[in-house]
Amino acid sequence: MEASGAEVFDVIVVGAGIMGSCAAYHLARRGRSILLLEQFDLLHHRGSSHGESRTIRVTYPEPYYPAMVLESFRLWEEAEAEAGYRVLTRTPHLDVGPAGDRCLRLAVENCRANSVPVRVLAPAEVEEMFSGAFTLPEGWIGVLSECGGVIKPTKAVAMFQALAMRKGATLKDRVEVVEIKKEGANGGIRVATKGGHQFRGRKCVVTAGAWTRKLVEAVAGRVLPIQPLHTTICYWKIRSGHEEAFSPEGGFPTFASYGNPYIYGTPSLEYPGLIKIALHEGYPCDPDRRNWETDLGLQARKVAPWMEQVMPGLVDPVRPAMTQSCMYSMTPDGDFVIDFAGGELGEDVVVAGGFSGHGFKMGPVIGRVVADLVLEGAAPGVELERFRLRRFEEDPKGNAKEFEDQVRSHGPPSRSSL
Numbered sequence: 212m213e214a215s216g217a218e219v220f221d222v223i224v225v226g227a228g229i230m231g232s233c234a235a236y237h238l239a240r241r242g243r244s245i246l247l248l249e250q251f252d253l254l255h256h257r258g259s260s261h262g263e264s265r266t267i268r269v270t271y272p273e274p275y276y277p278a279m280v281l282e283s284f285r286l287w288e289e290a291e292a293e294a295g296y297r298v299l300t301r302t303p304h305l306d307v308g309p310a311g312d313r314c315l316r317l318a319v320e321n322c323r324a325n326s327v328p329v330r331v332l333a334p335a336e337v338e339e340m341f342s343g344a345f346t347l348p349e350g351w352i353g354v355l356s357e358c359g360g361v362i363k364p365t366k367a368v369a370m371f372q373a374l375a376m377r378k379g380a381t382l383k384d385r386v387e388v389v390e391i392k393k394e395g396a397n398g399g400i401r402v403a404t405k406g407g408h409q410f411r412g413r414k415c416v417v418t419a420g421a422w423t424r425k426l427v428e429a430v431a432g433r434v435l436p437i438q439p440l441h442t443t444i445c446y447w448k449i450r451s452g453h454e455e456a457f458s459p460e461g462g463f464p465t466f467a468s469y470g471n472p473y474i475y476g477t478p479s480l481e482y483p484g485l486i487k488i489a490l491h492e493g494y495p496c497d498p499d500r501r502n503w504e505t506d507l508g509l510q511a512r513k514v515a516p517w518m519e520q521v522m523p524g525l526v527d528p529v530r531p532a533m534t535q536s537c538m539y540s541m542t543p544d545g546d547f548v549i550d551f552a553g554g555e556l557g558e559d560v561v562v563a564g565g566f567s568g569h570g571f572k573m574g575p576v577i578g579r580v581v582a583d584l585v586l587e588g589a590a591p592g593v594e595l596e597r598f599r600l601r602r603f604e605e606d607p608k609g610n611a612k613e614f615e616d617q618v619r620s621h622g623p624p625s626r627s628s629l
């Protein structure tokens with residue numbers, strides 16, 4: 212097989228979700244020639260970056276994420292200004308949970324360490340501030356930050372792809388990459404597709420989402436601890452007369468409820484009269500053999516009781532009005548993988564995956580970091596050590612966390628909760 216055309220791209224990016232699209236944009240704006248390859252149609256719904264809403268928030272129990280989110284806020288705004296339209300709606304962000312919850316307390320500390328103002332609120336203050344939309348149980352607190360918002364994912368991916376193309380990037384869809392190899396003595400990378408085409412690049416980036424483990428194992432023989440989970444987003448009907456209280460115009464925040472179950476939601480925005488309230492969990496799946504079933508039983512067992520407790524009488528908990536499927540790519544510690552592929556591919560191939568259900572907001576900063584890493588070999592401004600693969604060689608559980616119970620509760624449900 213001959214490589215298509217004579218062109219050698221500076222970087223070939225494999226996978227056009229938010230991470231690949233942001234990486235392509237950041238690489239192209241540095242004047243590099245970029246080829247972005249996607250196995251399905253651009254903007255398809257079979258991965259992790261499609262749909263109508265993703266939360267952006269700074270409140271993280273890990274100290275290394277707030278600065279990344281703050282950089283991302285700046286990069287989202289920069290890209291919006293360049294595109295001439297918005298993909299992010301700013302809202303407050305509210306975290307709620309038991310006053311003693313370790314994650315919640317660490318999230319407050321980490322915001323303050325990054326000069327992000329947060330207010331710790333008593334249940335009555337939360338109830339008053341959000342027109343009675345939240346009724347917190349005795350002993351709970353609210354943590355309110357003005358640094359939140361809702362991002363439109365499909366529109367955001369399209370924006371970065373369009374900006375990358377404007378900077379000269381080439382995008383090809385319906386091209387499944389099956390091989391990534393070093394070119395031999397002259398260096399460079401040869402990428403082969405299932406359809407028999409080949410492309411040549413000086414470097415390569417793999418941003419394959421839930422397919423990352425499969426692809427990296429196939430091309431580099433390295434098994435990454437990234438487990439795809441099939442997950443379901445639910446939209447619930449707001450009871451008549453209360454719609455305003457749940458809208459961004461009515462001041463309703465993006466929110467997360469800490470503990471087990473971990474529940475999150477966004478203001479009523481994309482579908483009038485409906486609100487997204489979802490469970491941060493899913494079922495292990497093979498990304499090429501999903502059964503697409505929605506486990507309404509799990510939603511009913513975990514989300515509905517939460518709604519009856521925290522939003523009593525305001526949202527219809529009987530069954531979701533609408534559901535959508537998506538995939539998480541979980542690592543054992545819930546932290547990202549951003550590293551060189553190693554082995555024969557050495558530092559010519561960078562892998563960015565395992566975004567563990569919370570990566571979208573950081574797409575722009577990941578794009579910047581991946582561009583730095585693949586072009587310069589280092590990425591200043593982020594604690595890359597946290598995202599290196601060798602952490603799993605040192606301890607299969609990865610980065611040590613002070614709140615492991617919380618990390619585990621985001622993973623696959625135990626047999627007893629199925």
Ligand SMILES: Cc1cc2nc3c(=O)[nH]c(=O)nc-3n(C[C@H](O)[C@H](O)[C@H](O)COP(=O)(O)OP(=O)(O)OC[C@H]3O[C@@H](n4cnc5c(N)ncnc54)[C@H](O)[C@@H]3O)c2cc1C
Nearest residue numbers: 226228230250258259260266388420537566569570571572
């Ligand atoms: C229900 C749900 C809710 C979420 N909520 C939030 C949130 O509120 N806030 C937040 O920050 N994050 C959130 N996330 C997480 C976030 O959406 C993901 O972390 C992010 O979208 C991952 O993007 P990605 O580019 O890594 O993966 P993907 O979007 O899946 O992109 C990978 C792409 O690679 C392609 N590909 C794979 N293999 C190949 C191959 N061999 N050849 C060519 N192409 C290939 C795939 O087809 C796919 O298009 C949520 C995720 C889900 C599922």
